[in-house]
Amino acid sequence: MKSIEYREITKDCATDLQLPNEPFKIFGRMIINRNNDKWSYETEIFTEAYYMTFPEEEYDFEMITRNGFALGAYENGNCIGLAIFQNNSGKYMYLYDLKVNKEFRRKGIAEKLISSGLKLVRSLGCTGIYTIGQDNNLAACKFYLKQNFVIGGLNTNDYKHTKQEGKSNVYFYLD
Secondary structure, three states: OOOOEEEEOOHHHHHHHHOOOOOEEEEEEEEEEEEOOEEEEEEEEEEEEEEEOOOOOOOOHHHHHHHEEEEEEEEOOEEEEEEEEEOOOOOEEEEEEEEEOHHHOOOOHHHHHHHHHHHHHHHOOOOEEEEEEEOOEHHHHHHHHHOOOEEEEEEOOOOOOOOOOOOOEEEEEEO
16 A cells, blocks of 8 residues: 555645545444443344445535544545544534545554544644444444544434434544
């Protein structure tokens, strides 16, 4: 793999915010428990896996920079990874989106986007980062834990009365 450059997305490269979403495998879910003020989890592996693709976003550079920042990962000038961070009223900045082109996954790019983002977040006076993973996106949930995020919450109501009813959001925090 050639050298990857990581940098903040500026107005000159704002079109890189439109990095397309690509399919990812849904093969299990994370079951979250809380006992005695401690979070724990178990995993359930599905008998049949399937692929999912998130809907495309229409990110607006002005809105993103008004509320936070975006980082891109570049190979030969082409954006291959994206992390979008949003200000929050607390001491944690929200990792709103994290994606890497399929052919570049599992090569440390998402990890570097997070570590680069964390440095910038701290330079802005925040304690750390938080993000949300759907409980049925087991790969993402396990990825965040591998990056030293900790489970800090569970929302079982976000998907009620929707086509995704039955899913929950897991909140992950990184100091």
